[in-house]
Structures are given as structure tokens and as C-alpha cells.
Amino acid sequence: MACELVSCSNEALISGGEMNRSPNYLCLVLVLQVATASAQTLDETKQEAFRFLEEDQPRLAMIGDAIFSYSELGFQEFKGSKLLTDLLEKEGFTVERGVAGMPTAFVATYGSGHPVIGLMADIDGLPVQSQKPGVAYHDPLIEGAPGHGEGHNTNQAVVTGAALAVKQLIDRYGLEGTIKVFPGVAEELIGSRGFMAKAGLFDGLDAMLDAHLGSRFGTSYGLTNMGLVSVEFTFHGQTAHGASSPWLGRSALDAVTLMDVGWNFAREHLRPEQRSHSIVTWGGDQPNVVPDRASIWYYFREFDYERIRALHEKGRKIAEGAALMTDTTVEERVFAGTWPFNGNKVLAEILQANIERVGMPHWSEADLRLARALQKELGVDEVGLPSEVTPLRRATQRASSTDAGDVTWLVPYVRLTFPSQIPGVTFHHWSSGVSPATPLGHKGIVVGAQAFAGTILDLLLEPAHLDAVRAQFEEDTKDVTWTSLIPEGTIPPIELNADKMEKFRPLLAEFEYDLESGKTYIEQLGIAYPTVRDRP
Ligand SMILES: [Zn+2]
Numbered sequence: 001m002a003c004e005l006v007s008c009s010n011e012a013l014i015s016g017g018e019m020n021r022s023p024n025y026l027c028l029v030l031v032l033q034v035a036t037a038s039a040q041t042l043d044e045t046k047q048e049a050f051r052f053l054e055e056d057q058p059r060l061a062m063i064g065d066a067i068f069s070y071s072e073l074g075f076q077e078f079k080g081s082k083l084l085t086d087l088l089e090k091e092g093f094t095v096e097r098g099v100a101g102m103p104t105a106f107v108a109t110y111g112s113g114h115p116v117i118g119l120m121a122d123i124d125g126l127p128v129q130s131q132k133p134g135v136a137y138h139d140p141l142i143e144g145a146p147g148h149g150e151g152h153n154t155n156q157a158v159v160t161g162a163a164l165a166v167k168q169l170i171d172r173y174g175l176e177g178t179i180k181v182f183p184g185v186a187e188e189l190i191g192s193r194g195f196m197a198k199a200g201l202f203d204g205l206d207a208m209l210d211a212h213l214g215s216r217f218g219t220s221y222g223l224t225n226m227g228l229v230s231v232e233f234t235f236h237g238q239t240a241h242g243a244s245s246p247w248l249g250r251s252a253l254d255a256v257t258l259m260d261v262g263w264n265f266a267r268e269h270l271r272p273e274q275r276s277h278s279i280v281t282w283g284g285d286q287p288n289v290v291p292d293r294a295s296i297w298y299y300f301r302e303f304d305y306e307r308i309r310a311l312h313e314k315g316r317k318i319a320e321g322a323a324l325m326t327d328t329t330v331e332e333r334v335f336a337g338t339w340p341f342n343g344n345k346v347l348a349e350i351l352q353a354n355i356e357r358v359g360m361p362h363w364s365e366a367d368l369r370l371a372r373a374l375q376k377e378l379g380v381d382e383v384g385l386p387s388e389v390t391p392l393r394r395a396t397q398r399a400s401s402t403d404a405g406d407v408t409w410l411v412p413y414v415r416l417t418f419p420s421q422i423p424g425v426t427f428h429h430w431s432s433g434v435s436p437a438t439p440l441g442h443k444g445i446v447v448g449a450q451a452f453a454g455t456i457l458d459l460l461l462e463p464a465h466l467d468a469v470r471a472q473f474e475e476d477t478k479d480v481t482w483t484s485l486i487p488e489g490t491i492p493p494i495e496l497n498a499d500k501m502e503k504f505r506p507l508l509a510e511f512e513y514d515l516e517s518g519k520t521y522i523e524q525l526g527i528a529y530p531t532v533r534d535r536p
Contacts, residue, residue, distance in 0.1 A: 042461050045173070049165040049453040050358065053446055060161045060449060061442040062513075063087070064420075065521035067123065067153035068133065068437035069513035071146045071504070073497035074124040074186030077104040081123070081183060083515075084108075084156055088181060091164055100199040101492050105185045105192055107201060110163065111170050111178040115206040115466055117456050118411065119163055120193075120404065121155030122184035122212060127500060131433030133441075134522045135531040136373035138430045141511050145504045150427045151213045151436035154420040154445050156183060158211040161449030166456045177460040180205065184404065186496070188428075190230055190299075190336040193403040195492045197410060198484050205411045206466055207347060207459055209452055210404050213436065213444060214417035215425070217355055217451075218390030221348035221414070223340055228301040228401045229312045229485050230336040232281060233259060233319045235294050237328040242288040249290030250327045253283050256294040259322040263298075266314060274311060275301040275399045297335075303397050305339055308485060335493045337485025340397060341405040346472040347414040347455075350465055352392040354454035360387055361419065361443035370530035371422045374434055377533065380424035385440070390417075409482040412473040414455075418448025437521045438529060 053060070063083065070079040081097075081104040088108040089095045095108045104123075129149025130140035141147070163181050170177065182201070185192035196202065235256060240249030260278065267276070278298045284291030300311035316332065323330040368384045375382045407413055420441040425431040435441045458465050513521045522529055 042457065045169060045461070046357070046454045046457050049169060049457060050450045052165045052168055053161055053449050053453060056161060056164065057442060057446050060157045060445045061520055062515060063160055064154045064157040064441060064445055065437045066513045066515060067156060068148050069508075069511055069521055071125050071130065071148065071508050073127060073146050073501055074189040074191050075102065075104060075492070075494045076497045076501040077123050077183070077185060080104075080156070081106060084160060084183065087160065088163070091167060093163075093181070099201060100192070100195045102185055102192055102195065102494055105183060105196065108163070108181040109178060110167050111175070113176045113178060115459055116178040116180060116204055117459055118180045118182060118202065118205045118208040119159035119452065120182040120184060120208055120210045120407070121159045122152045122187035122402075123156050124152055124184075124186055124188050126150060126188055126428055129428070129430055129433055131430040132525065132527060133434065133437035134370065134527045134529045136370055136434060137377050137533050140430070142504065142507050145507060146500065147430070147433050148436055149429055149432050150188070151421055151432055151441070152187065154213045154418075154436045154441050155211050157445045158416070158418055158448035158452060159209070161445065162452035162456060165449065165453040166460075169457070175460055179456070187403055189496060190228060190338050190401055190403040192492065194337050194406050194484060194486050197406040198486065202407055202410050207469060208407055208411045208413045209351070209455060210407075210413065210415045211448055211452065212415060212417060213420040215419060215421045215423040216386055216390040216417055217360055217419045217447060218392070219343070219348045219351045219355065219414060219416055220393045220395040221343035221345040222394045223342050223397045224395040224415075225340050225398055225400045225402065225405070226275065226301040226303055227305065227308050227339040227405050227485065228299050228337065229308055229334060230297070230299050231312065231315065231332055231334045232295050232297040233315070233330055233332050235323060235326070235328045235330050237292045237326065238290070239292040240290045242290055246290060251290050252294035252328050253291040255322045255326040255328045255330065256280055256283065256296045258325055259296055259319050262318040262321060263315065266318065270311075271302075271307070273303060274307070275299070276311065301399065301401060303340060305483070305485070308337075333493070334486055334490050335496070336403060338401060338403045338405040339409055339482065339485070341402060341408040341413070341415070342476055343395060343408065343414055344412040344469055344472050344476065346465075346468045347412050348392060350458050350469075351414050351416060351451060351455045354451045354458070355389050355416075357454060358447050358450045360389060361447050363443070364439065366529055367440040367443070369532060370435065370438065370440060373530060373532035374422050374431060375424045378424055378426075378431055383423055386419065386423065406482065406484065409477060409480060412469045416448060416451060418444045418451070420444030420448070
């Protein structure tokens with residue numbers, strides 16, 4: 001039975017002292033309940049959370065399926081954000097919307113006092129990744145439309161589930177502590193956490209738990225990936241008739257072309273470890289009008305802050321050179337910046353123990369058929385699905401990035417990989433959209449949420465854990481002072497992807513998940529599970 005009283009303090013309960021606002025008989029009920037809780041072991045309390053999450057599976061599946069069906073790109077996660085904030089608010093969380101200048105970003109808070117535990121997860125989709133869930137070959141819902149070609153739709157279901165399970169226990173046993181839920185808005189653009197960090201939204205947290213799907217169930221610690229600066233250079237010139245008076249024009253597109261050439265010549269003399277890539281975001285209107293404006297957008301990636309800054313500086317010099325050669329001017333706009341991420345070893349050990357306590361989901365024959373059929377389709381090893389959790393490991397720095405990186409230098413941080421994905425898929429590819437809104441994906445969500453709920457309970461109920469986590473964090477950051485790679489005064493580029501969503505929203509509406517249907521998304525779509533190719 002959940003305790004309804006919030007006005008009766010723990011101290012009053014323990015001492016049996018005077019109640020200010022509640023009738024004494026109700027306090028007695030609470031005293032009995034707290035006595036029951038204290039007699040219960042930590043493991044039994046975790047069991048309660050695990051059972052709650054098993055029973056709550058339909059709601060977690062609903063969250064994942066709905067966000068999948070919305071197919072929202074970075075900064076345009078309006079429906080997903082509304083779904084989550086409405087749900088958390090209904091459950092008693094205090095919700096602050098539109099934080100750090102981003103309409104789809106929010107902070108949802110429950111509980112009081114310390115420790116303060118953050119939960120965070122990426123939420124956005126990707127362009128051109130539309131895919132029917134549960135179908136083991138390329139079959140878009142809408143050709144060319146955005147989709148969840150990585151499976152971020154499952155992530156928020158994990159953190160929301162864990163937050164709601166722990167909230168139940170805070171209520172039932174009057175636990176001291178605060179839960180804060182954050183979305184990873186526009187993670188595919190490395191887009192939001194740098195701005196949230198600058199706005200101080202992570203101040204005062206004792207730990208941050210971040211969830212991301214993968215094909216395994218495990219965690220790691222240490223330096224894990226690259227940081228980056230995402231920056232667009234825009235050149236300004238002069239229009240003219242391309243045939244009759246080109247000498248009157250100054251081409252901004254020429255400047256973009258020369259910058260591209262200049263950077264590619266510079267590559268030979270850069271560290272082989274660096275990664276830099278670009279797209280031309282604007283190149284002019286039509287060939288017979290000399291373009292007076294043209295833009296090129298770079299990601300400059302490296303393994304540490306100083307090297308990222310150095311790459312960015314080199315980019316600026318080459319841009320200035322290109323402007324000089326073409327008699328144009330150049331301005332830059334930083335869209336995002338992040339440090340590489342560093343996982344806290346002690347926090348990872350606590351999470352790992354909970355992962356092992358929860359164990360792998362029980363895969364059905366249908367789950368395994370889907371996995372093997374997709375692996376066959378992709379021409380990778382037909383290994384099916386893992387049956388054991390992955391042992392804890394120290395990470396190695398690899399060439400990818402996440403904007404969670406900044407958070408890891410401000411707060412002790414751990415990242416969970418939960419098993420809603422099929423081994424052998426490629427991220428940012430239709431194959432990663434096959435499993436995240438299926439029974440297979442739903443099972444991964446539940447075990448992920450259980451591992452997080454167990455970890456939060458460890459942190460709330462065993463203060464010594466947090467001391468060790470904090471000591472590890474002090475050690476990791478003793479020679480480091482985090483400074484944002486995003487220049488002061490930069491506004492989040494929340495207009496990105498608005499045009500693409502405007503085009504596809506009306507088409508996607510037809511495939512939107514009906515929250516009231518009582519069905520899963522594949523049931524609503526009438527997709528047999530699994531749907532595999534008919535092969536001889
Ligand atoms: Zn991701």
C-alpha cells in the first residue's frame with residue numbers, strides 16, 4: 001500500500017513526536033510502515049522495484065512505441081517531450097519545460113534532499129531511417145522519412161520506468177532523496193547537454209545515470225569516445241549575372257569550395273586520430289546567379305579539450321584564408337560542443353552488480369527468429385541474441401561522440417547499455433529500427449529500468465556508496481577544469497530539422513501510435529512478429 005502522507009516528517013515518525021498537520025492515527029500507520037521497511041533488506045526493496053517494473057511493462061512499452069512512431073528529429077521532439085512531461089507530472093513530478101533555451105528540453109524532479117540522482121537518455125530520431133518495426137528487411141513506413149535508426153525511442157522508457165519505480169518506494173517508505181529526469185534532446189546533433197551544462201542544470205547532482213540501448217547488457221568506465229565542436233562557416237559575397245557580368249560578383253560558394261580543399265590538404269599534417277567531416281548546407285540558388293551566401297558545416301573531433309580547440313582554430317584560419325582568396329567575408333556559428341565522456345568506475349561497479357542481479361531477458365523463439373533473420377539479411381554472423389550479461393570493462397576511446405560528455409566532468413556519471421538492439425546492426429541505418437518497438441525491444445527496456453532502479457536504491461540507501469563514487473570523481477577530475485567548448489552567448493540551434501519535420505509530420509500522423517488502443521505498435525500496424533523474408 002502506498003503511503004499517502006507527505007506532511008509527516010521522518011523524524012516525527014521515528015521519535016513518535018508531535019504531528020503538526022496530520023492526525024495521529026495516520027502517523028501510527030506510517031510508523032508501522034516505516035518499521036516494516038526498515039526490517040526489509042535492501043535486496044527485498046530492490047525486488048519490489050523489479051516486480052513493479054515487470055508489472056509496469058505495458059506502460060514502458062507504450063512510451064517506447066509512441067516515441068518510435070513520432071519519428072522526431074533533434075530539437076523537434078515536441079510530441080515525445082509532451083508525452084514524457086505529461087506522464088511524469090501526472091505521477092507527481094515537478095516539471096520544468098523549455099529549459100536552457102530549448103523548447104523540448106525539460107527537468108522533472110521528485111522527492112527531497114540528498115542524494116540527488118539524475119537520470120538521462122537520448123530521445124531523438126534520425127533523417128531517412130523510417131522502418132517498419134519487427135520486419136527483418138528494409139521496409140520503410142514512409143520512404144525517405146525520419147525514423148529511429150538507432151533506437152533512441154527505448155532510452156527514455158528506461159529512465160522514466162526507473163524513476164517511477166523508485167518514486168513508488170520513496171512514497172511507500174518515506175525515503176530521503178531526489179530523482180531528476182532529463183532528456184537527451186538532439187543527441188544526434190550533439191545538441192543539448194552542452195547548453196544544459198552551461199545553464200547549470202546539472203549542478204548539485206550526486207550522480208548521473210545515462211541509458212542507451214545496444215545489443216548487450218552491461219556497462220563500462222573510463223574515457224570512452226571523442227569530443228567535438230560542431231561549427232558552421234558562412235561566407236558572404238556579392239551576386240551578379242553568372243554569364244553577362246560575373247566580374248561584378250564575388251562567389252561565397254567559391255569560398256566554401258576553397259575551404260573544403262584547404263581543410264583536405266591540411267589533413268595530411270593532422271594527427272591520424274582526429275576525425276573531421278563536413279557537409280555544404282547552402283550553396284546558392286541557381287547557376288546563373290553568383291551565390292552571395294554559402295555555408296559549410298564541420299564536425300571537428302579529437303580526444304581531449306585542447307586538441308578539439310586546436311582543430312577548431314585551424315578551421316577558423318582556413319576559413320579566413322578562403323575568404324581572403326575570394327574577397328568574401330566569413331562568420332561562424334557554433335552549433336554544439338562537447339568533451340569526450342568519462343565513466344565513473346565505482347558507479348559502474350554498482351551498476352554492474354545490479355545488471356548481474358537482474359540478468360538477461362528471457363528471449364522468445366520469435367525474438368530469436370527476428371534476430372537471426374536480420375543478421376542473415378545483413379550478411380553478419382547469425383548469432384541470435386546474447387544469453388549472458390557483458391562483464392564490466394574499462395572502455396577505450398573510440399571515434400564517436402555524445403553530448404553527454406560534458407556532464408561526465410561535472411557529475412559522477414555512468415552509462416548503461418541495455419539489450420533492445422540486435423547484434424550486428426548498423427547504427428544510423430534502417431537495421432537499427434527493426435527491434436526497438438517490438439517485444440524484443442520492450443524486454444530490454446524492462447531489464448534496463450530494473451538495473452537503474454536497483455542502482456538508485458543502492459545510492460539512496462547505502463550512503464557509503466556515494467562517498468566512494470565521489471572519491472573516484474575527485475580523483476578523475478583532480479587535474480581538470482571543465483570549460484565549455486560552446487562560446488559564451490551562443491543560442492541553441494533549435495531551428496535545425498524544423499523544415500524536415502514540417503514536411504513529414506502530416507505523413508507520419510497516419511502511422512502515429514494510439515496511446516488508448518491497448519495494443520502494442522506492431523499490433524496496431526498489423527505487422528506479424530516477426531516478419532522475415534520468405535527464403536527457400
Ligand atoms: Zn545514440
